[in-house]
Amino acid sequence: MKIYLASGNRHKRDELMRIFYPHTIVIPSDEGMTFDPEETGVTYFENALIKARSLYEITGEAALADDSGISVDALEGRPGIHSARFGSENGTNLTDLQRNNLLLSHMEGKTDRTARFVCNMVLYLGPERFISAQETMEGTLMESAQGTGGFGYDPVLYIPEAGCTVAELSPETKDALSHRGKAARKIRAMMDCLSS
8 A cells, every 4th residue: 555644754754664564655755745734733633633634635545644742741741742843933943953952951950851752643544534543652851962863852852661862772673662653553553454
């Protein structure tokens, strides 16, 4: 099956290709499409559904979307669904490094450093027909970034069970432990049930 991924992020596409193999994952830019729907939801699920439905309406094919972010307990769950745009309120787009530094600056003097990555994933198969799963990856915030792998907030979230940050995990271990990997495997299992 060919599945369109509602993202321009090639790292995300590569992660999901490993989980959904032998299905093919294609991002819009692979086929010369511009795709940038307005995320107006107030939850991870609402934003994932908006993106998946919008891409399905363009392609007429199965569409996969996720909305993910980092939720920090000491910051009352922020930046949450605004993680990708954190610090970009005035029209400036921060780099991953700048966003990480901004997040850590908000944590100065705070002793509770528990945080988690959250991912809601939606596979949209047709009008009003979709599968959704939401998962987390629990950890604690570092004092400074560590590791060069991954993307986004990966260098600042330490995973106790792995003994390192997400940015230091191998791709295989990240797939096994990550919020996105867990949600994707649940979607994949439900897909397999539908086709059997």
